[in-house]
Amino acid sequence: MSVGSIWVFVEASDGTITNTSLELLTKARDLADTVEAVSVSASDVAAAAGAHGATTVHQVDGTDGKLVGPAVASAIADAVAAGGGPDAILIATSYDGRDVAGRLSVKLDASVITNVVDVVEVDGALAGIVPIFGGSTNVTTKFTNDKPDIFLIRPKSFAAEESGGGPAAVASLAVPDLGATGSAVVTNRFVEEQTGPSLDDADIVVSGGRGLGESANYDLVEQLAKQLGAAPGASRAIVDAGWVPYSYQVGQTGKVVKPNVYIAAGISGATQHLVGMKGSKTIIAINKDPEAPIFSVADLGIVGDVHKVLPKLIEALQNR
């Protein structure tokens, strides 16, 4: 083992531990003698975290109705200062994860390696593998100080596997006075209605982009998704244009997806997008520009107009 102890910031959604948290715990087991978790809802996650290798879940209290970043970062930093902290901290690239990593970085005066897709051992220390230029090049980056390593890791970088361990013990991690930094309060939570499979779990994803021409044509993507039992997704261009909500976005700033089949309709394949979907098992692209970068990752590419190809495709699937 290259390090003694790794802590993983473990998140829950609707009372259930997130898949990304399980992925990070599984990876941490490969790298460290001891894996422990930090959570704002330890009782929700202790069983699953334990089953994936965590011996302890450190509960951070006082975040109800608050943004969690300042409290979690301060609690971890205090543990490090008191000598009971980890050698490395793995955090998912999620909304709250990025908040935690940024705050913690300042508290520890430690650099963060971001956009990590793998953590490896190099000369007895941990290093992060980070894809750049749309994933065509990988850089391996190591820390140059003796601070705890902070890695911000992309979802779906590892497969989650159970360790066979029992529930993790729950311990309490003290939160110091946060002053003004802890003063943001959540007054309401809105959940966008979603029908069909989610982008995270779908076996097939159908995404649309600017090539659809106008907002109303996104309906073609939804119809095709419905026929295939797929999750509908989108490129950043049409999310920025307001055609579909941000939660549909696949790419660097949106969701990372790795479905069995990914269908890109009217998407040129900007770096921003490729990063979020090129790990798909098979990729089908439909785009009228033969030079579009999306074809460089496609297993099947149709050089054609989505307005012509999609309606016929939907009809053919309906008739099967």
Place this chain on the structure above:
Amino acid sequence: MNVVVCVKQIPDPADPGALDPETKTLVRTGKLILDEADSYGVEMALQLVDAAGGGEVTLVSMAPNEEQGGLRTALAMGAAKAVLVSDDALKGSDALTTAKVLAKAIARTGEPDLVLTATESSDGYTGTVPEQIAELLSLPSVTFAKSIAVEGSTANVQRQTEAGYDDVQVPLPAVVSVTAGVVEPRYPSFKGIMAAKSKPLDAVTVADLGFDSAQVGWNGAGQEIIEVSEAEAREAGTIVEDDGEGFQKVVDYLAELKVI
């Protein structure tokens, strides 16, 4: 109401540059432009100052070679003035050092009511700088804002979440990162472009901000690249021209994959 917007000037994304094999940093050639991701924060700031009926928007940027093309674009949109930190000693800075420099530059502008940033830059995309700035300034923060409304000394922010969004209330001063696409950035008018040329630009070095050059750039970075390698490329696929029957190729392929 005074708003500071942190903006990054980046190489045109259409020409992303390359890694220098020696130093393993991004080689930037050509002029820098305003990161599109920052144009939303600039627009948001201008709207908030308008709504407040007074105050001004100040830009803060860190860039090599005193590049100011991107700043002039944002000044032409309506920002009042800018602080530009430019220093050879900053080469190789990591995100934490960048945040330290920006935090000092923000403090130099006085005591703003609100600091806006993008959620991440379009070239480095670490996405940690907004929160690092907030921590360095001991301010509360809300990341991934879809909308911001200011009432007295409180900002009401809609923050994106995995499931939808949260309404978040934060007392000012605060740092808020603005998601791309949530407002329509205005195009600079001709008058705005002309006016921008004479707007005040405070060009400073790291020493002006109280840093020792050993604390920033390569010397201050807490990480280094030790290897660069080609990623495993996907095998080339079959690309066909749609002759009216292209849809059938897709159907056949889906059948072959046994998903239909």
